[in-house]
Amino acid sequence: MTIEVNVTSTLQTLVGAKAVQGEGDTVGALLADLNAKYPGFKEQISGDDGELHRFVNVYVNDEDIRYLDALNTPLSDSDVVSILPALAGGV
Amino acid sequence: MLKLPQDYVDEMIAHAKEDVPNECCGIIAGKDGQAEKLYRAINAEASPYRYSVDPKDLLRIYRDLDSSGWDVWVIYHSHTHTEAYPSPTDVRLAAWEDAYYVVVSLEDDTNPVVRAFRIEAGEITEEELEIA
Numbered sequence: 591m592t593i594e595v596n597v598t599s600t601l602q603t604l605v606g607a608k609a610v611q612g613e614g615d616t617v618g619a620l621l622a623d624l625n626a627k628y629p630g631f632k633e634q635i636s637g638d639d640g641e642l643h644r645f646v647n648v649y650v651n652d653e654d655i656r657y658l659d660a661l662n663t664p665l666s667d668s669d670v671v672s673i674l675p676a677l678a679g680g681v
Numbered sequence: 682m683l684k685l686p687q688d689y690v691d692e693m694i695a696h697a698k699e700d701v702p703n704e705c706c707g708i709i710a711g712k713d714g715q716a717e718k719l720y721r722a723i724n725a726e727a728s729p730y731r732y733s734v735d736p737k738d739l740l741r742i743y744r745d746l747d748s749s750g751w752d753v754w755v756i757y758h759s760h761t762h763t764e765a766y767p768s769p770t771d772v773r774l775a776a777w778e779d780a781y782y783v784v785v786s787l788e789d790d791t792n793p794v795v796r797a798f799r800i801e802a803g804e805i806t807e808e809e810l811e812i813a
Contacts, residue, residue, distance in 0.1 A: 598743070598753075599777055608747075645776045647736045654736040675776030677706065677722070677739055679758055680731035681768050 593620055593665050596672040601635070604628055612671075617648060618661035620671065635673065645676040682809040683755070683781050683797040685709070689716050690812050694793045696721055697759035697785040704759050705785075706732040710746035711754025718746065731770070732758045755797075757783040764788055765796040767805050775800035781808060 596609050605628050612627070614620030625632040635646045640661075642648060648655045649672040655663045665671070689709060696705045706724050710717045720742045725735040734742075746753065756777060760768075765786035767775070775782060778801050786794040797810040 598747075599779060645774050647739065649736070649740055652737065652740065654740075656736075672740060672743075674739055674743055676733065676736070676774070677708070677756060677777065678726075678731070678733035678774045679706075679768065679771035680704065680726070680728070680774075681760060681763055681770065 591615065591665065591667050593667075594670050595620070595624065596670065598673070599675050601631065601673060604630060604634065615665055616661065617650065617655055617663045617665065617671065620665060621661070645678065647674045647676050648672070649674070682811055683783075684714065684811045684813055685755070686716055687812050689719055690795055692719050693757050693759075693783065693785050693795065697761075697787055697793065698790070700724070700759065701761055701787065701790075702729045703727050704729060704732040704761060706734055706756070706758040708734075708742055708746070708753055709755035709757065709783075710749070710751035712751050716754070717749070717751045720746070729761050753777055753780050755781045755783050757785060759785045759787060761787050765794040767798055767800060772800055772803055772805060778802075783810075 592611050595612055612620045612624045614623050636642050650669055707721045709719050723735040723738040724732045726733045765784040782798045782800050797808045799806045
């Protein structure tokens with residue numbers, strides 16, 4: 591199925607648009623598909639172990655996938671995925 | 682150079698003071714070098730030493746400013762007991778390369794200090810802050 595993915599910042603530069611379309615029935619499969627279309631996509635958001643960087647927020651609709659089933663979160667047709675860099679710091 | 686209206690600077694300082702003892706954080710949306718709206722964000726850490734914008738609040742703010750055609754122009758946070766300069770943690774976690782990072786220091790709470798920076802690929806560059 592085709593899922594709309596909203597991106598910003600460095601990912602927006604990489605794909606050349608604010609929104610792209612990808613295929614996949616889970617978030618992990620979708621990100622793998624986007625990485626095939628846009629080499630380097632996954633590198634921007636995950637480490638060598640395949641886990642998402644903690645300074646990246648991935649949402650399915652309004653929910654952060656950390657509070658769903660992370661990369662195994664299932665997707666259905668009308669879902670919208672958004673990827674935002676986290677906004678954090680400290681002393 | 683970052684040009685900010687006086688009322689935006691006053692609002693960041695007011696937010697920083699209200700959230701003492703914790704660090705505050707927020708976003709100023711902008712377009713073509715003009716400030717459009719200041720969003721106070723929820724610091725999910727509620728800590729004097731850390732800030733992390735609550736993910737849901739970040740999505741809410743981003744959708745609102747994006748639908749208005751604005752950009753994440755300035756990201757601000759406060760340092761309650763240290764100078765207005767990005768800490769190593771701030772640099773390590775700086776993921777919005779197109780934004781200005783503004784730090785409000787309340788180290789001397791009678792004389793808050795506001796400074797602006799770019800943080801790109803781990804490098805800090807101070808930007809002149811012009812308050813108009």
